[in-house]
Amino acid sequence: MMGAPRVLFVNQTGVMSGAEYVLANLAAHWPGASAFLLEGGPLADVLRRQGLDVVVAPSGAQLGAIRRDRTLLAALPLVRRLQKLVFAIAAAARGHDVVYANSQKAFLLCALASFFFRRPLVWHLHDIMNERHFGGMQRRLQILLANRRAASVIVPSRAAADAFIEAGGRAERVRVVPNGIVLTPPQAVDRASLGLPQGPLVGVFSRLAPWKGQHVVLDALKALPDVQCILVGSALFGEDAYRQELEATVEREGLGERVRFLGQRNDVPVLMQAVDGVIHSSIDPEPFGLTIVEAMLAGTPVIATDCGASSEILDGGKAGKLVPPGDADALAKAVRDLFSDPRPFRERATVGRERVNAVYGVDTMRETIARIVKAAAG
Numbered sequence: 001m002m003g004a005p006r007v008l009f010v011n012q013t014g015v016m017s018g019a020e021y022v023l024a025n026l027a028a029h030w031p032g033a034s035a036f037l038l039e040g041g042p043l044a045d046v047l048r049r050q051g052l053d054v055v056v057a058p059s060g061a062q063l064g065a066i067r068r069d070r071t072l073l074a075a076l077p078l079v080r081r082l083q084k085l086v087f088a089i090a091a092a093a094r095g096h097d098v099v100y101a102n103s104q105k106a107f108l109l110c111a112l113a114s115f116f117f118r119r120p121l122v123w124h125l126h127d128i129m130n131e132r133h134f135g136g137m138q139r140r141l142q143i144l145l146a147n148r149r150a151a152s153v154i155v156p157s158r159a160a161a162d163a164f165i166e167a168g169g170r171a172e173r174v175r176v177v178p179n180g181i182v183l184t185p186p187q188a189v190d191r192a193s194l195g196l197p198q199g200p201l202v203g204v205f206s207r208l209a210p211w212k213g214q215h216v217v218l219d220a221l222k223a224l225p226d227v228q229c230i231l232v233g234s235a236l237f238g239e240d241a242y243r244q245e246l247e248a249t250v251e252r253e254g255l256g257e258r259v260r261f262l263g264q265r266n267d268v269p270v271l272m273q274a275v276d277g278v279i280h281s282s283i284d285p286e287p288f289g290l291t292i293v294e295a296m297l298a299g300t301p302v303i304a305t306d307c308g309a310s311s312e313i314l315d316g317g318k319a320g321k322l323v324p325p326g327d328a329d330a331l332a333k334a335v336r337d338l339f340s341d342p343r344p345f346r347e348r349a350t351v352g353r354e355r356v357n358a359v360y361g362v363d364t365m366r367e368t369i370a371r372i373v374k375a376a377a378g
Helices: 018-027 040-047 072-093 104-119 136-149 160-166 214-221 240-252 268-274 288-298 328-340 341-359 363-377
Strands: 007-011 033-035 053-056 098-101 120-125 153-155 174-177 201-205 228-232 261-262 277-280 302-305 321-323
Touching: 007 018, 007 072, 007 104, 007 277, 018 040, 018 120, 018 214, 018 288, 018 363, 033 040, 033 072, 040 053, 072 104, 098 104, 104 120, 104 136, 120 363, 153 160, 153 201, 153 363, 160 174, 201 288, 214 228, 214 240, 214 328, 240 261, 268 288, 268 302, 277 288, 277 328, 288 302, 302 328, 302 341, 321 328
Parallel strands: 007 033, 007 098, 033 053, 098 120, 120 153, 153 174, 201 228, 201 277, 228 261, 277 302, 302 321
Antiparallel strands: none
16 A cells, blocks of 8 residues: 555444444555544554554543434533544644544544544445434434535445435445455364354344344244354444343243354354354345355355345345345245255355455455545545
């Protein structure tokens, strides 16, 4: 990345989730890059190990009160703190060529700070800009600031681009760049060494949140008495009540012998290779679906809900099985078909692995975004 602009990456949370893994992959080996995090956490350690200078907002930004689906009035008690953050971001930006906001709240603050730092601002939008995830006032403010302050708006899929434009965003600002992952070859795995059961086994790899649809998977399992399931992921953003609901459902429906909650894991690629199928169960449109790509790379059959970017990633169903979102019966039938006749699913999995290697490599993502950032700096 010779001659790369000096970039200040700004991110809201320090918790490692989908957008944060993308940021970590993107920022690696970026000369002269720094990071400004509104909250501390594991992401700060990851970025420091990659050689970035990392600044964490003093005492944390405490922006949890500003929920995407709520009015901005919830932020009024935080006005003084937000003002300090805006000025801190503006001060940090002066030593860089481009400011890169990697989250929705980070972009809001960076856009306000851009009136003071006079540097190009790039927004990496990792969300579907619709009423399900954002309140009306928030959408209008974000679109207004994006249209007036962002040099480019990077989105991971055509579905995310269409939602942004439909909300009023300027189409000429949008750049579709699929999220990239490190391309590693599959390896031999042993279920016993991983503590996993033998027999038909599927896995769901996602944070525990209502819109991720784990409850639909549990409903489907009621019709699949011979199938076991692992749920990999935690409730990260105030969604502990949902985890408790899932656990209560498992107990109430007698699924305790077949469903395991594994929490956050660092060996997701290995676990994906160990299961017979990966289920992506989101009931609302996904802006991307990194776990789908990871499962495709693992060579494991994928069953995904047909909303958001899933069909785009799975090439219209050529690389995986698509089912309607929120339809437990359709999901149960797809899982039943997987175990009764696995050959078509394995053929799709082979296509999926080839597609990942051709389209979704991390180097492709880095090179494309580097060109966008360089153009913004110019």
